[in-house]
Amino acid sequence: MTAKPNNTYPVVIVGGGMAGASLSLALARQGIACAVFEAYAANMPSQPSFDDRTVALSAASLNILRNLGVGDDFMRVAEPIKHIHVSEQSHIGFTRLKAKDHGMEQLGAVVENWQLGKVLHKNIEQQALIDWFAPTKVLQLEQDSDKAQLTIETSDGEVTVEASLVVLADGARSPLRNSLHIESDIRDFGTSAIVCNVATQQAHQGCAYERFTADGPLAMLPLTHNRMALVWSKPNDEVESYLALSEQEFATALENDFGARLGRITKVGKRFTFPLIQQQAETLFRGRCVVIGNAAQSLHPIAGQGFNLGLRDIAYLSQCLAAVEGDDYGAYQVLRDYEHKRHADRSKTVWITESLARLFANSWAPMSISRNLMLKALDIMPVAKDFFAQQAMGFNFQNSKLAANDE
Known part of the structure; x- marks a missing residue:
């Protein structure tokens, strides 16, 4: 942890949970310096991102973690998913996936959030390009055509920090997103x-x-x-x-x-x-501020896509920023290009997640019969099963270079 913030940073990340911490590592790998302002001190039980809940990561997401340099540490505390079994209570239809049938050692992996937090922080501490400040609070955010300015409350008092780009990774209830008047589509x-x-x-x-x-x-x-x-x-x-x-x-x-x-x-x-509510921000940026992770979208856990989608956001954002000539990372065209590249993946993932949640919540008998026929068809039809497997492993979604198998 750095003692005192600099006056200026190329990128400031507000929120040091799973999304913010992962993005800081992605930027460091691209040679981009950043500051992270996190509300909770490390290892605090009240830190919501790194509690006792778990996260299931797809094979594509594991590739992203490997390319961030944390793959080996992650797999020491994670459990590989080698099989997936999908069924419906009181019905005979089911689908099974096996990693080896699709040429993979694993379909994904599961880890407790606090274990993932330890892995991310261990690697952040080794990065000179990341300045980490916690606990801190962002009191005010202002921006103009040239820069963003944040007033930060630290243990040593208030400081003012300027940045070309501010990334909001402060969760589904992001107060800064709301202050920017970025509306969200909410489904309860x-x-x-x-x-x-x-x-x-x-x-x-x-x-x-x-x-x-x-x-x-x-x-x-x-x-x-x-x-x-x-x-x-x-x-x-x-x-x-x-x-x-x-x-x-x-x-x-x-x-x-x-x-x-x-x-x-x-x-x-x-x-x-915790309540199951889907939330999707209407836009991914406003001015020189961009939203990622749960601040951009929070999903029903039925398809396990929440943090996987967030990691794809991170991979693409770091890729877009690495391509910037100069250091104007918050320029309109940069963020507009990022939003454009993420539109199809976000829309598809949100649609699939919401559709599955509603499909399997419908108890109408003909719908139940249709679901079971679908599950059985997936189990016995190789082409359909391979498509389902690619979806489960995250390779049917839009992916960056960081998620590719050959990286």
Whole structure:
């Protein structure tokens, strides 16, 4: 951590969570200096980006992390996804994917957020081009045609910092995004996710499960030490009753929805909940400010695309900035070009995520039959299965050079 900010930086990043920290490393790899202003001190339990929740990263996202120089450290704390099993409760249709059938060692990997945070910070500390300040608070943001100016509150008092470009990576409720009058399209699904880690009677063997229940999707993702990360959707008015269950009662309820593929649920960790709301910013930039990560879009977890989409934002933004001649990183044409390049991927990913959430929330009998026929077709048709696998691994989305297999 640097003691005091400089007066001027090429790029300032507001928010040092998963998106902001990853972007700082991407910029450093491109030789671009930046300052990161983060509201929470490192390792604070209240840091929302690096809590006990988990994130599932696609194979394309793993390539991005490798090209940021953190791949080896990441895989030491992550659990590879070697298989994916998709099914619907009380129906026979299902789809299975195996990494080896598609010429891959793994389809992706799962890691706890706090473990990812440790990996990112370890690598940030080794980068001379990154100045990290925490805890800090941005009190004011002003900009004109030549620069952006931020008033920052630090432990030593207020300071003023100028930048060519300001990146807002301060989360879905970004106050700075709101101050720039960037509107968001918000879809409330009326459900919340119950998340916790569980232990099962049988080893998960690197298999990720997506199971659709009457109340919504249930994901069981493989973690290290033979644990599973649970993301279980329930109607908002039922969530508190599930949190109030004893460990044994909760395990029994989970077994009823998930089935017996891994035997009994033998242990349940601390339970958390968060509302399932989709949010998409109407534009990715205003003036010399650009939004990334959850500040740009937050998605339903059904397709596991949230941070994967954010990493693609980061890869493309760093690529666009590396191509700038000179140091006017916040120029209109630079940011307009970035937004244009990200439009198709963002629109497609948001559409797929929302469509899946609504498709599998529909309990109408003919729709349920259609879903099961679709799942069965995916399982037995090689072309359809390969397309589904490419989607799951993140290679059917728009990708930068950082995500390519041959990088």
